[in-house]
Amino acid sequence: MKKHNFSAGPCILPKEVMQKAAEAVVELDGIGLSLIEISHRSKEFVAIMEKARSLALELLGLEGKGYSALFLQGGASTQFLMVAHNLLKKKAGYVNTGTWSLKAIKEAKLFGEVVEVASSQDQNFNYIPKGYAVPSDLDYLHITSNNTIFGTQIKEFPKTNVPLVCDMSSDIFSRQLDFSQFDLIYAGAQKNMGPAGTTLVVVKEEILGKVGREIPSMLDYKVHISKDSMFNTPPVFAVYVSMLTLQWLKDLGGIAAIEEINEKKANLIYSEIDLNPVFAGIAAKEDRSNMNATFNITDEGLKETFETMCKEAGISGISGHRSVGGYRASMYNAMTIESVGALVDIMSELEKKG
Numbered sequence: 001m002k003k004h005n006f007s008a009g010p011c012i013l014p015k016e017v018m019q020k021a022a023e024a025v026v027e028l029d030g031i032g033l034s035l036i037e038i039s040h041r042s043k044e045f046v047a048i049m050e051k052a053r054s055l056a057l058e059l060l061g062l063e064g065k066g067y068s069a070l071f072l073q074g075g076a077s078t079q080f081l082m083v084a085h086n087l088l089k090k091k092a093g094y095v096n097t098g099t100w101s102l103k104a105i106k107e108a109k110l111f112g113e114v115v116e117v118a119s120s121q122d123q124n125f126n127y128i129p130k131g132y133a134v135p136s137d138l139d140y141l142h143i144t145s146n147n148t149i150f151g152t153q154i155k156e157f158p159k160t161n162v163p164l165v166c167d168m169s170s171d172i173f174s175r176q177l178d179f180s181q182f183d184l185i186y187a188g189a190q191k192n193m194g195p196a197g198t199t200l201v202v203v204k205e206e207i208l209g210k211v212g213r214e215i216p217s218m219l220d221y222k223v224h225i226s227k228d229s230m231f232n233t234p235p236v237f238a239v240y241v242s243m244l245t246l247q248w249l250k251d252l253g254g255i256a257a258i259e260e261i262n263e264k265k266a267n268l269i270y271s272e273i274d275l276n277p278v279f280a281g282i283a284a285k286e287d288r289s290n291m292n293a294t295f296n297i298t299d300e301g302l303k304e305t306f307e308t309m310c311k312e313a314g315i316s317g318i319s320g321h322r323s324v325g326g327y328r329a330s331m332y333n334a335m336t337i338e339s340v341g342a343l344v345d346i347m348s349e350l351e352k353k354g
């Protein structure tokens with residue numbers, strides 16, 4: 001039985017994407033060779049990379065607007081330092097909304113002054129700070145759109161004249177936004193896009209080339225742009241599967257279509273959390289993430305029963321992160337509403353037992 005996969009990442013991917021990816025590992029599109037044994041300079045792979053890059057821009061509505069899409073390596077964690085290396089000349093602002101923001105701040109400090117513009121650390125990051133002022137002399141402002149660990153999500157983005165950089169690792173392609181408000185977006189593939197191994201970077205070219213420092217080639221966005229994201233051997237499998245997932249999303253009707261499904265899934269689980277006295281949500285209601293729902297069990301005595309029931313029903317990956325505890329149900333794009341329903345059924349059954 002295929003399990004209901006609530007893992008926070010790497011995580012669920014569309015079934016048809018995994019099937020096609022598995023076939024391509026044996027033989028890519030009838031060419032007599034595997035995807036992972038051909039040159040990245042072959043016409044087949046060059047076409048895959050180009051399609052992945054153009055689908056990313058198309059789905060985000062950023063085609064022809066001065067942006068470049070890159071599929072890089074080193075995870076979103078390398079972007080913590082690459083952003084600062086390429087953009088931080090004197091002073092950058094960071095909104096501190098969790099573990100990943102903190103890690104981004106730590107790396108940026110190696111390159112210049114970092115101002116923590118706002119923070120929700122006072123309440124273990126269970127809310128999104130609001131109403132803060134953004135200094136106008138920043139080289140950029142860095143935010144994290146969705147906090148995977150704590151289950152919070154920015155609903156209203158800061159309005160600012162400085163370049164806006166966003167870590168969208170855990171909610172990219174999940175909801176409609178005016179993506180042109182961001183000057184640089186990055187996201188590890190392993191949630192809404194593909195397997196671990198590549199990171200999507202979408203950057204507005206005009207913000208680059210202003211720091212006046214030498215940047216090693218592998219860390220220089222301009223180098224990667226000039227080489228069409230093929231400066232060195234790219235992670236071919238991760239890029240291929242990302243391309244398939246982006247094509248799957250496009251065929252489904254794009255971000256507008258998936259947003260509707262994601263809202264239904266989130267409403268289903270959050271209404272159960274709110275109505276069922278056995279459970280309590282962790283994140284502030286107005287800041288709840290549609291991707292990662294975090295919750296506690298109010299009656300510790302029911303913990304074991306709940307976990308056994310989940311196991312028997314094939315519910316997988318709902319343990320909360322160690323820094324938060326409780327439970328976390330991650331409901332990325334590929335998760336069906338039926339799977340969320342299976343979890344909600346158990347939650348309501350547990351209430352009857354309690």
Ligand code: PMP
Pocket residue numbers: 009074075076077078100144146147148149167168169170188
């Ligand atoms: N940012 C966010 C919001 C994340 O959720 C994660 C990983 N879960 C990261 C950054 C780090 O990504 P990576 O492991 O690809 O470096």
